[in-house]
Amino acid sequence: MATNIFNCPLPDEKGYFGEYGGAFIPPELQTIMDEITASYEEIRQDPEFLEELADLYQHYVGRPSPIFHAKHLSEKYGADIYLKREDLNHTGAHKINHCLGEALLAKKMGKKKIIAETGAGQHGVALATAAALVGLECDIYMGEVDMAKEHPNVVRMHILGANVIPATHGRRTLKEAVDTAFENYLKDPVTQLYAIGSVVGPHPFPRMVRDFQSIVGVEAREQFQLMTGKLPDNLVACVGGGSNAMGLFTAFIDDESVAMHGVEPAGRSLDIPGENAATITLGKPGVMHGFKSYMLQDENGEPQEVYSVASGLDYPSVGPQHAYLKDLGRVNYGSINDKEAIDAFFELSREEGIIPAIESAHAVAYALKLAQEPDVGTILVNLSGRGDKDIDFVVENYGKDYGIPQD
Template identity: 50%
Template sequence: MKNPGIDVDERGYYGRFGGAYIPEMLHPNIEELRANYREMTADPAFKKEFDALLRDYVGRPSPLYYAKRLSEHYGAKVYLKREDLNHTGAHKINNTIGQILLAQRLGKTRIIAETGAGQHGVATATVCALVGLECIVYMGEVDIERQAPNVARMRMLGAEVRPARSGSKTLKDATNEAIRDWINNPENTHYIIGSVVGPHPYPDMVARFQSVISEETKWQLKEKEGREHPDAVIACVGGGSNAAGAFYHYLNDERVRLIAVEAAGLGVDSGESAATSVLGTEGIIHGSRTLLMQTDDGQIVEPYSISAGLDYPGIGPLHAFLIDSKRAEAISVTDEKALEAALFVTRTEGIIPALETAHAFAAFEQLEYGPEDVIVVCLSGRGDKDLATFTKYLDQLKDRDHE
């Protein structure tokens, strides 16, 4: 898992973003992880077990699918990296497999996690069932309601789902609750963070586990196009773990455009948005210095997106660095455009994408490219969990047609 060019320094910074801003109570846990994660993940026995589980349990490699009809429509060579075909239906399982193996080696007996869309919660509950560890998942009360299928899956897998009832009752608040739990149970508990956020070493560690996405993309593109690099990689970004994985092996390859797609909600200037790269300023959230939406006196501005997985007021420090340094381009997509894209992709390719992923597809409207350009979209998750939202949207379309 060697980082190809953009790496954290020893204190966990990408440029001026990153670090570990943590309560004293958590210092032993964070230091234990920081001191051990690279050595443990580089161990041949760890790699063998990790790779075997990705292959035989998760079902990797995920296909790189040439989307013929989308390519014809957009006028480019469009490939979909099918993370939706992984066990549990998203990219999240790549990271939870890695972290559960680390937790076992560190002697932890209890696992906690936060989740927004529920995919990370399901992936965490899945690996806990796999190895027989206690699992508690914190989830915003609003998200519990709008992501009911994933809540049912977590409970089926034996996890306890605890609602976060403060603030906007979404991902930020679930993360707050998980951190409080960890402070109260530091010795036996490992916190499986689901994205490239939080204190060092989490952003680097999660990116490394997710780097399998771009690692596979390179050899798959070589087979299909005769070259390892696409012209562009598009991925949705909330915290940003699927994007970190899809970008990872292209970070230092300037031939590849890296396009991070955020949730504009009801519009960037509407007051109901999660477009952190546009609305955010430098600050500290959940243990790292990054870009986040905040007031002039440093209070968090509540984010909004129809997509639970993008409904977060910040982005991971790696993405903050990439956007700030102009290595990555940030695009914002509204709820309406994401819903339109979800329906279009579904009826063009027979693939129902997650609402998060639909934002990435909607970005095509804002990009310029040529007919020979090879564009890889990270299809980060499947849309089963969003069917209630999609059904409501279809009903609205039907009503409009009748007006």
């Protein structure tokens, strides 16, 4: 199964999905990116690497992750809802899928350190885990606001031996963490590898992260057919940078009978700039962090301030393949606001006994709306992460509204 995750024909050799993607970086960094591309091309065809990765997926991560039929929600909302349980992976989310691949690549390239940004902390925890496993140093850049909000994941990163470095400028969230990580990567791109946490950044990262994440869809396609005898009618996944969504969607792109839905954060308001992170819904093409895609921009064409209750979704751009799929009309991109996401967080917890990450709760909320449409058919949601990291924040800010006793 592992060899199937590397066969998608896009992007082209320069990293473009249609007009999106590419590498908008200084010439000296392009040389480094060319080395990463060449190394990736080598390892993705290396049977020894594929065997090592497949072994880790099975015996370390716990793959394949199961699909669960959410019977109570299905009965309540009138359509069969299924969950791809990426929350059951080691480290609690889909992020470990590409972090293991990037860490192995860094090791084979002779790098001494891997660095990255993180929003909700799941990518940081997964990369710190992979670094510990393969014996590399690890620096994680995280916005100060997110460090306070996702404190349990900060503790996990420290326990795993990573250095957690705060981003202290701007809104001190995910975009600023990416800025800070890129700045520090540029100081030494030779001995360290920037292990980007989503399908964003300059080529080859949107392709590489997608390829490692595509194991999600490869598994789901086979599992769903074994469970039901057919393909799902709908796929649903949250979209910030977009790695978990591309992980699920890639295996189904050529299946015209399967509708695909990407769910962005509407935050507190779609009508007020800076109060959401609905990039595809409200943005337009632009360049940031070394790639071209849809982007939320201010009046000067600079990245707009963004917000979401989910720290892993508040990013002012999106993976270039998502922009391409949006223009093609292959994926429908909608949005869910904070209240709808928190409602779904509690509903999944209380109806099915599964506490989701707030990011994943956006996808669940959208699926519950979709289920109420006539003749919608089956719905497969990528439950991209578990909510352990969010419990303190949710109880402190929303617990009273949902009947949780306050200290």
